[in-house]
Every structure is written in structure tokens, then in C-alpha cells.
Amino acid sequence: MEKRKEVFILSSITYVMKAKDLLNTKGIKCETIRVSNSEVLAGCGYGILIHEKIDEAEKILKNSKIKILGKKIMEAKL
């Protein structure tokens, strides 16, 4: 069985930490990761790996005016 995970690429490490804080308080499991060579970042940056409730997480961040620069889908084997 495979579970979909998604990385939201954010504009800075500060916003990644803020997003993680926010999602954790809403009970959504996520973690900070380093992102490079993505479609939106040719160089390096940071993102937040969302383990669950991806659509809800996206909505929460948008409502909190945390800009999602891009997304990266990751498949995780369970």
C-alpha cells in the first residue's frame, strides 16, 4: 500500500517553521525538509513535507497567507 505525501515549497525557512507550527497545532503531521532543483526553485530552499490531510493543510496555509511556491508529490511505501 502506498500513501501519498506532498512537499509544499515555501518562500523561506521562517515560513516553513511558521507553517509547521500552524499545521501541528491543527494536528497535521509534517516536517521541515531541504528542497533543491525543483520546478520553482532552481537553487536551494526549504519545504514542508505533509504526511496527511494534504488538501486541508493547503487550505490552512492559504488562509494564513503563507504562500506555497510549488508542490512536489512523493510516494511513500507503507
Place this chain on the structure above:
Amino acid sequence: MIYLDNAATSYPKPKSVVAATNYAINRLGANPGRSGHNMSIKSSLEIYECRKSIAKFFNAPGPECVIFTLNCTHAINFVFKGLLKPGDHVITSSIEHNAITRPLKALEELGITFSEAKVYPKDNEATLDSFRNAINSKTTLIACTHASNVWGIRLPISRICAMAHEYGIPMLVDAAQSAGHVPINLNEAKIDYLCLAGHKGLYGPMGTGVLITPHGESLSTIIQGGTGINSESYFQTDVVPEKFESGTQNLIGIAGLHAGIKFLNKSKIEKITKHEHNLINYLYDRLSEIKNVELYMSRPDPKYFVPLISFNIVGMHSETVGEFLNKHQIYVRAGLHCAPAAHKFCNTLERGAVRVCPSAFTRKQDVDTLINVINKI
């Protein structure tokens, strides 16, 4: 040894601050916001948690509004040089530190002018009028101290800020001497640029300063360089706070500052300030009894003053008094305190003054010892 030079930098630091810096250097040694390994993420988290604590402490809109700088002067320079354009006019007060006056003086070369609004101790209406009367069609910023580093005089910043906004003028507040002594609510006061020293009343280590602003996106940065993001670009990132924080950050200092904020939250700022005011008023009363002591302000009412006193001894230069106290292992600050405008205000430019500033750790017996030594002069 008795340390009464807390307006220059607080000493001793709380044990928790020492422990936090020790932990950061030993256990969080990685470069924050640069790599993806666990230690780097942990050090980034420490910086973020400090931003969050500071934002909460000053009721700022969010941690992204908290920009770390080297010190308060650095924060002030960031605003002046990132905001002002040739032709602009700035209003400041008549009791400023060189942190405000020197950058403004230097900016005169670019065609930026400034004027000093006279301060009236204990008369907030008159001080407010003074600022209002200094406004002209080119005024683009009001920048002033929250509390004089020499005389302890508090300026009515909330009222000045509200008045400035009526004219569409933003306001910078230099809170180097008030932060940690006077509660500051950024959201209530609507301060546009709050500049802080981390190593004074906030009990952090030296080399820590903060600029809090909700206007970071429209403020230009005066330094550019690596920020750990958008590395592919030759252009500076426009994302705040990283836009202003090029180069490796002072993680050790920031961890210490974070512990300093926690210390204030735990000890309660109101309680510390009350303790300091009790000591400074006790000192004032005792100094008033000594015939050859010159005091320049009235008894420091907390409503109008932060807890510090500057005085002189008749017929003596302040530095001579400072040397005498040093021989008795009492550490105070004599001279001009980098604030010629404030000394001009009380006609003490020639011999300066002796400044005494307690902290949360100062005891009544320290003040008694100071008085006993002054009595020997």
C-alpha cells in the same frame, strides 16, 4: 564588585541565558537556514522560536516581522538607509543618542534633512505639540528614542505615533533603553519600526539586536548576500526576514536572547521594573540628602521615566567620579554616554554625568554601598 552600568549592557545575565548560549555552541553548532541535515534544522528552529517569542513579547503581527541585527544601532541604520530618499525630512527629539543623530547627520550629504523636537519632561502634551510643530511637507519619518539613555525621560511614543499617522508619517522607535523595562505593544501603539538592543533590558548577549516591522517588504535592504534560499539567483531575495539577514546569523547570541525573553516572561517585566524603580527612587532620595550632589531631573516617576539616574558632584568632572567609584569596585558609566544632544539638553556637555542603572539582580545593599562611597568624595 557592584555593577550599576546596566543601561550600557546588563550584567550579570540570568543563568538560563548562559546555559542557552552554552547549549547552542555545543549542541546546535550548525549553520541555521543553510543545510538540510538535522543539526541545521534544529539551529534554524532555535532562531525561529526566538523570533516567535519576540513577536509575542512585543505583540508583533508574526515571527516573520522580527529581523535580527547586530544591535539597535544596526537596526536604526537599516531603516534610515533603506527608507529615506534625497529631499526627505526626519523629525527626531532633543535628547537622542548618536545611534539616531549620527546616521541622520551622515545622510545630510544625500540631501536628507532632520530637525529636533524639544522634549518637555513630565509634560507629554508639550512634547507632542513640539513634534507636531516640526512636521513639514517633506517629513517622511519620525524617529525618536522611547527613553533617554542619559536622563531616563520617557517619550509618549504611542501618542506621537498616533499623531504621526494622522499625517501619514511612519514612526521609528529606538527602544534600546525601554525594552524590558516598559511593556511595548506594537499592535496597540502601531509602531512602524521598533528597534531593540538584545543585550540590555532583554538580558541577551552582546551582538544581538532586533528590528520589528510589518513593513519589511517595502523597505530596501542595505546589505545583500547569501540567505540560504533562491541561491540560483544573483539578486537578493525579497522574502522577509531573510532579505535583511544575509550571511550567517548569530545563533549563539540569538539562543541567549531567546532565554532572556523567557526570563522576562517568567520573572514578569512589571515585577522587575517595580524592583528597579524602588531602587532608583531610593537612590534618588539618598542622593538628594547629599549636599554636593547635583540631580537634573525630578524624582523618577515610572510614568515618565525608566529606572536610571544621572548625577554630578559639584566641582568635579563625571569621569573623575567614575574613576573614584571604579577604585571602590563600583561600575557606573560617566561621560557623555554617546548622547551629546541629551547632555546639551541639561547643559552637561562639558563634564558629562555619572549614570547609575540597576537591573533585576541589583540589591538595596548595592545602592547603600554606592551612597557610602559617594559620601566619601
